[in-house]
Amino acid sequence: MPLEWIDYKEAARLYHQDQVAYTCGRSIFRLTGGTNARTGCRTVLDVNSIVATIGHTGNPGNNRHDYVPPLNNQTLFRRDAFLCMYCAQRFAARELSRDHIRPFSQGGKDIWTNVVTACRRCNNLKASRTPEQARMQLIAVPFTPTYAEYIFLKGRRVLADQMEYLLAHFPRSSPLHARIQKWIA
Numbered sequence: 001m002p003l004e005w006i007d008y009k010e011a012a013r014l015y016h017q018d019q020v021a022y023t024c025g026r027s028i029f030r031l032t033g034g035t036n037a038r039t040g041c042r043t044v045l046d047v048n049s050i051v052a053t054i055g056h057t058g059n060p061g062n063n064r065h066d067y068v069p070p071l072n073n074q075t076l077f078r079r080d081a082f083l084c085m086y087c088a089q090r091f092a093a094r095e096l097s098r099d100h101i102r103p104f105s106q107g108g109k110d111i112w113t114n115v116v117t118a119c120r121r122c123n124n125l126k127a128s129r130t131p132e133q134a135r136m137q138l139i140a141v142p143f144t145p146t147y148a149e150y151i152f153l154k155g156r157r158v159l160a161d162q163m164e165y166l167l168a169h170f171p172r173s174s175p176l177h178a179r180i181q182k183w184i185a
Contacts, residue, residue, distance in 0.1 A: 003053075005155055011047045018054075025049030025161035049159050069150035071112055073098055078153045079145060080117035081179060086126070088139045091119050101142065103128045112144035140175065149176055 006014075008029045014020050025048050033043030069075070076098055082090050085099070099118035102108030105128045116138065118126070126134040145153055148169035152158065158166070167180060 004151070006051070008047050011051050012045055014051060014053060015045055015047070021052045021054045023048035023051055024165060025159065028159070049161050050165050067147055068112065069145055069147065071110065071115065075145070075150065075153040076112075076115060077117050079112075079143075079149075079176075080140070083117065083139070084119040084122050085116035085138050085140055085142075086118055086122040086131075086136050089119065095119060097123045099123045099126060101138070102130055106130065113142050116140075116142050143175060145176075146171060146174070149174060152176070152180075 008031070011029075012031055027046040028049045029047040031045040031047065033045070035042050073096070074093065077093050077096050082093065082096065084091060084096070096117050097120055098115050099122070100108045100110065101114050101116060104110075108114050122136070126136055131138055146169075148166055152163075152166050152170075163180060167177070170176060
């Protein structure tokens with residue numbers, strides 16, 4: 001299961017401490033160290049794009065089927081592809097806001113299935129009403145990402161082999177499948 005994004009320093013530490021069970025993908029870093037006084041050989045470590053570790057993880061996605069990732073605007077905007085879920089236009093993150101489908105004033109909650117990305121104009125137009133009350137149509141149904149989807153949503157740059165690995169852990173019904181297939185096709 002995907003666990004977390006790590007940098008090359010953390011990966012080198014895992015290799016050095018013999019915590020790597022196996023690797024996938026291609027080598028993305030070659031680290032060179034000092035020269036061994038006995039053998040005269042220089043230490044070289046190739047770090048792969050996917051590193052599987054030995055032992056059990058604290059990955060809540062492995063252990064709990066009721067896991068809900070933390071909700072924040074950046075991952076919400078990525079979930080919704082930086083599209084306003086009302087006018088269907090793409091915006092920069094600074095021009096977007098979190099809209100509560102069922103507003104707090106009507107008993108709505110701040111949960112993944114009750115929030116969508118909205119441009120400031122649409123969010124102001126909708127105000128403290130439901131989409132039906134405001135006569136506005138949602139272009140997609142909001143969903144709670146799984147742990148693997150959340151790892152993707154919070155990642156910055158995802159290499160092709162890493163994306164294939166993550167996709168294998170997405171539910172078949174994930175709305176992210178179609179979007180990602182366009183990128184890797």
